[in-house]
Structures are given as C-alpha cells and as structure tokens.
Amino acid sequence: MPWLQLRINTKRKQAPSIESALIKAGAASVTLEDNADQPILEPELGTTPIWDATRITGLFEADIDTNAVGERAASFLGSPLPEHRWEQLEDKDWEREWMKNYHPIHCGNDLWICPSWLEPPEPQAVNLLLDPGLAFGTGTHPTTFQCLQWLSEQTLDGQTAVDYGCGSGILGIAALLLGASSVIGVDIDPQALLASRDNALRNQLDPARFPVFLPKDAPTEPRDLMLANILAGPLAELSQSLAEQTKLGGKLCLSGILNTQAEAVMSAYRRWFDFDPIRQKDEWVCLTAVKKRA
Numbered sequence: 001m002p003w004l005q006l007r008i009n010t011k012r013k014q015a016p017s018i019e020s021a022l023i024k025a026g027a028a029s030v031t032l033e034d035n036a037d038q039p040i041l042e043p044e045l046g047t048t049p050i051w052d053a054t055r056i057t058g059l060f061e062a063d064i065d066t067n068a069v070g071e072r073a074a075s076f077l078g079s080p081l082p083e084h085r086w087e088q089l090e091d092k093d094w095e096r097e098w099m100k101n102y103h104p105i106h107c108g109n110d111l112w113i114c115p116s117w118l119e120p121p122e123p124q125a126v127n128l129l130l131d132p133g134l135a136f137g138t139g140t141h142p143t144t145f146q147c148l149q150w151l152s153e154q155t156l157d158g159q160t161a162v163d164y165g166c167g168s169g170i171l172g173i174a175a176l177l178l179g180a181s182s183v184i185g186v187d188i189d190p191q192a193l194l195a196s197r198d199n200a201l202r203n204q205l206d207p208a209r210f211p212v213f214l215p216k217d218a219p220t221e222p223r224d225l226m227l228a229n230i231l232a233g234p235l236a237e238l239s240q241s242l243a244e245q246t247k248l249g250g251k252l253c254l255s256g257i258l259n260t261q262a263e264a265v266m267s268a269y270r271r272w273f274d275f276d277p278i279r280q281k282d283e284w285v286c287l288t289a290v291k292k293r294a
Helices: 015-024 064-077 094-099 143-153 171-177 190-202 230-236 239-244 259-270
Strands: 005-013 030-032 053-061 083-088 105-106 111-115 128-129 160-164 182-186 223-229 246-258 274-276 280-281 284-293
Touching: 005 015, 015 030, 015 053, 015 064, 053 064, 083 274, 105 143, 111 143, 111 171, 128 171, 128 190, 143 171, 143 223, 143 246, 143 280, 143 284, 160 171, 171 182, 171 190, 171 223, 190 230, 230 246, 230 259, 239 246, 239 259, 246 259, 259 274, 259 284
Parallel strands: 111 128, 160 182, 160 223, 223 246
Antiparallel strands: 005 053, 005 083, 030 053, 105 111, 246 284, 274 284, 280 284
16 A cells, blocks of 8 residues: 655654644654664653654555645644655555565574575574564564574573563574573563464474463573563563572573663672673673572
8 A cells, every 4th residue: 555654853842742743634653763863772661752853754645635634734733844745655565574684693603593584594503593573583683692692602401491571582492492491481562472482383393392471470480591681670670580580500691781781780680690791782781690509
C-alpha cells in the first residue's frame, strides 16, 4: 500500500502538541526521532524523554489531500505547522526490509550468527541460525556481540544456564550450541518468549533444553551460568535474585551497560562475585565475574 509522510522539524516544547495534532488529522502513525545527534541511551524509569531538536513524521494514506491535512493539523495545533515537507514513501515490505542489511556475524573462535535465510559462510563452524522477529538480539549491537564473544571463549560442556531477558534467545541458544546441557530463558515480553522458542527450533534444539518463562513463573534453582543482557538499572535491582540463581563458582555475564554505569552495576554484585577486567566496545561494556565460594 502506498503512503505519504509529513516530516516536521521542531523543538522539544512543541513536539507533544504536534504529535497530537497529526494523530487528530488522521495520521496512521506518528514517529519522533532525534534531529541533532543527541542520543538518549537509557532514560529514567517512568519518563518519556524527547530530544531538544526533534523530527516528527506522520504517516498518511497516499490518496489524502495534503493541503487539507496540513490545514487540519494546523487548526488542531492552533498555529501554522513549523518547517515541514511531504514525501512519498516507497511501497515495500517494511517488516522484512531490514533483512537485506543483516549479514552473518563472526563472534569469535568457531561461533557465527547467521540470518536464517542465508547460507552459513563456514558450514563446519558453530552456526546459530537466527530470525529475531520482533524481539531484541541479532548480534549486531555491541552488548549482544560482547556476550557472544565471551561465550565463544568458555568451556560450556554440560553446563546449565539462565538467559535472563532472553529476547530472541540468541545468548541461550549460543550457549546450547557451544555445549551447555540446558538453558532457562526468562523475559517479561511474551513476544520474546515466542521468538526464543522459534529460534531454538530453527537450530534443531529440543525445546526441553530451552524452556522459556515469564519472570513470575521461572524456576530459581542455582545454575552454572547467568547471562543477563538488559539495562543497568534493572540489573542492579536484580542483583540478589540473579546471584542466588548462580552456583558457587559459577559465572556471570552482564551487559546492556554504558561505560559510565559499569562501576554502579559492579558495586551491586561485588558482595557475591569477583569481576574480570571490563570488556568494552564503543560506549557499551560487558561485565563478567565468578561467584565467590564460601
């Protein structure tokens, strides 16, 4: 289906009013983007931050009268629209368009992450076939990549693990393909649990080796390896719970953490763990540790 998009450059103060005006004027969707390279990497809980310079895009069906829509939006806004332009949006299968730019990723040693629709570049390697769907985790982000790189360096034969915040299932499945006996996947998003199940089957893994749960339903007995690639705030809040689910002498791998947040996260876990040197890629870090023996 063809679409038109109305793109408006504005400031933080006006953004909510313009968003509301476009929705009232009939926009099928409205998107807000950073318009001045001002990333917001981890907002405070309960907040919806907006950039100082914001680009707002309203999506409309292609047969609308653009002048009428513009006038209607301005009337809802109560003033003329700021700097703006109409653009045609190419008719594509946008849900799968990203697939063209997703290529196999070598994570270290023999571990590769391969899009499920492409042939693995090294068929004899450990190839994790992935279609993330709507869940987080493709291996392209520095947080996921560093966890995978660390996993590729471990001896996991017969180990048990937890993939907390499993998303697409990428870390848990990697652990299984590298020799772990079983992994429990945990996520707050039912879509993530579905994606993890699908990707486990895609890699010909027995579902019994990778059961997935919402947090309230997840088993809590200690395991050999705890993987958690979420965000710094939740990681700090979950420190005691994740520590209790890790065996003495077991290993911990945490990511989703900015370099400026590393010390705060480590402080939350030092009661139970001895940390390795910090791994860093761009502004993101991966923290690994061993649980102290009594």
